[in-house]
Amino acid sequence: MKIFCFEQLDVWQAAHALVLEIYRFTRKLPRDERFGLVDQMRRAAVSVPANIAEGFKRRSAKDKARFYNISQASLEELRYYLILCQDLGYRQLEDELSDRVTPIARMLTRLTDSTRCKTR
16 A cells, blocks of 8 residues: 555554643643643654654655654653653553553654665
């Protein structure tokens, strides 16, 4: 099946769903984290599907891979913020929320690797 828009990518769909969950989760964090951790978590989460979308429309495989790699980095940043929230005791993280990061990371790795193969 040929993919015509980024919304058709399974990895984008999973990353977008994670963003929605992060927004719900961060609404429950303490108000004093509103301009700190909440903002950082949301920015990192939004960066993942946004960079997938931007990379999708890039013409060269090298540019595509670069944006997909930025998505990977943002996802790892988000993974750290989830660990930090748990360690700060703000809220017990639902396993489902933390467990969503790893499959998205795997999908992004496959997407990035398959794109890089086209540059060789």
